[in-house]
Amino acid sequence: MGVIADDEHIARGAFSPSHGNAKTLSIKNGLISRASLFAGQCSVWRLNPPGIEVADLITILAAGRPEQRLFAISAKTAEQIREIQIEGGIRAFCVVDECDCDQDGNKHPAHAHIALCKQMIAAGFSEGDARFVKVHRDLVALLAPARIWEDKAA
Known part of the structure; x- marks a missing residue:
C-alpha cells in the first residue's frame, strides 16, 4: 500500500488476558509489548480508506489468537502517533508499511508496524531506559481510550 499518510487511522486490537480485562473492558500497559515496540514490530492495522474495514479486522x-479474546480495538491517526516525542523534540515513533502479520510468514496489505524512529535508535536508548519507558506509556495512553469497537458481550 505504500507510505502511511498522517491522516490514516492506525488500529491496535486488545486481547484478554494479555492486554486487559474483557469483562470490565479495561486496557493495561500490556496493550503494547515494550519488547515488540523496541524491536520495531508493534503490530497495527491501517483502516479504510485505504486499508481494512473494522468488521474485517x-x-x-x-x-489470529484463538486462545485469547479480542475485546476492543483502538485507533488514532498516524500523525498522532508520530507526535509523541522525547525531550529535545525528538520524534519517538514512526508508522511503517509492513505486510508481514506474524512469525509464520502470513501477509496482509493493511498491516503495519509502529517502530522507533532512527533518531531514537541513534541516541542509544535501551529497552529499560526511562525515556523509552515514558514514550511507551505515552503511546499506550494515546491508544487505550481511543476505542472504535468494544465487545460488550462479556
Missing part, C-alpha cells in the same frame, strides 16, 4: 484479529 475483527475477524482477522480474533482468528
